[in-house]
Amino acid sequence: MLIGVPKEIKNNENRVSIIPFGVEDLEKYGHTILVQSQAGSGSGFDDESYQLAGAEIIESPEEIFERADLIIKVKEPQPEEYVMIRENQIVFTYFHFAANEALTLGMIASKSIAIAYETVQNDDGELPLLTPMSEVAGRMAVQNGAKCLEGNMGGIGKLLSGVPGVEPATVTILGGGVVGMNAAKLAAGLGAKVYILDINASRLKYLDDIMPSNVFTLYSNNHTIIDMLPKTDLLIGSVLVVGAKAPNLVTREMLSLMQPRSVIIDVAVDQGGCVETCKPTTHANPIYEIDGIIHYCVANMPGAVPFTSTIALANTTYPFIKLLANNGYDSAFKQNPSLLKGLNIFKGQVTHQGVADAFDMSFTQPQDVCV
Numbered sequence: 001m002l003i004g005v006p007k008e009i010k011n012n013e014n015r016v017s018i019i020p021f022g023v024e025d026l027e028k029y030g031h032t033i034l035v036q037s038q039a040g041s042g043s044g045f046d047d048e049s050y051q052l053a054g055a056e057i058i059e060s061p062e063e064i065f066e067r068a069d070l071i072i073k074v075k076e077p078q079p080e081e082y083v084m085i086r087e088n089q090i091v092f093t094y095f096h097f098a099a100n101e102a103l104t105l106g107m108i109a110s111k112s113i114a115i116a117y118e119t120v121q122n123d124d125g126e127l128p129l130l131t132p133m134s135e136v137a138g139r140m141a142v143q144n145g146a147k148c149l150e151g152n153m154g155g156i157g158k159l160l161s162g163v164p165g166v167e168p169a170t171v172t173i174l175g176g177g178v179v180g181m182n183a184a185k186l187a188a189g190l191g192a193k194v195y196i197l198d199i200n201a202s203r204l205k206y207l208d209d210i211m212p213s214n215v216f217t218l219y220s221n222n223h224t225i226i227d228m229l230p231k232t233d234l235l236i237g238s239v240l241v242v243g244a245k246a247p248n249l250v251t252r253e254m255l256s257l258m259q260p261r262s263v264i265i266d267v268a269v270d271q272g273g274c275v276e277t278c279k280p281t282t283h284a285n286p287i288y289e290i291d292g293i294i295h296y297c298v299a300n301m302p303g304a305v306p307f308t309s310t311i312a313l314a315n316t317t318y319p320f321i322k323l324l325a326n327n328g329y330d331s332a333f334k335q336n337p338s339l340l341k342g343l344n345i346f347k348g349q350v351t352h353q354g355v356a357d358a359f360d361m362s363f364t365q366p367q368d369v370c371v
Contacts, residue, residue, distance in 0.1 A: 004068025007039040012283035014042025014306035020053035027054035043310035087111040098358035099272040120342035132312035136302040138182030156261040161191030169233040179238035229257040237266040237274040244354030245272040260292040
């Protein structure tokens, strides 16, 4: 199979979808890997390392999209990319369709096969390809939130940890999944007073058992959120509904309950955000202020630490890439039903319920079209 690896072009996105080890291994199975020049440079992998692994270095993205049977990326295709995607071409990447109607329509029109990392799901509910970036994003939410709390960044001027004689900051986390758990670990380790809100009682019990004594768990509802907002210095949104648009848990009206110059980090921005005033920002211009509250809503937060993020992602995506390359999508879906759950659009048909619901589109069962 011809496998294409274009250079990411989203703002300050320095990750790459495969590392030289993966290229070397795929080449052993007879596959040809086309890597765009400098695709891996931001993650510490130069063109020579890919060439030594057996890749063909290509200068233009147009040639990669024209030749490849399987396109592997990190972030969703940008408008100038999805117009190059061909009918029957497999595209394997993070899509987050439910937050982007233009992308959804573009991929439908292309009649390609769109498999989304973020909805590949095991029988136990685990999201194996989303987990590593959720771990990174949760930890970075605290790093960036601590910085945004500084007065020179427009924040309230609180040190997350406090010091002897001065209380620490209060961090409230909406959602106790992988992002929320990792955010809580780091915030607690820095000495903050941390609250995790979730609607899953079993998850709250688990978190209560494993977290240090400065982390508290609360059942999430509108009343609890309203009660917590006035006490919160740093609010982290980490709500996930697999493949669907995130629910708005904090309205603009509720911002008036927060202390002026407190900070919101909405990690759920990829799926539309769980704070009404959230809008996607970039690493080049990450923050904005609404009603006196600092918002940080970068949609590709892990892209700022590409060395860590690329290797963590490649460790989990590579087995699925190899499965697709060695078997084609039909056989791969049959061999691994978790991968079939990643199928969001198949040759013009929406095959994920969350995407269909987001834009009131017709839904086709993935089993009905390709297995």
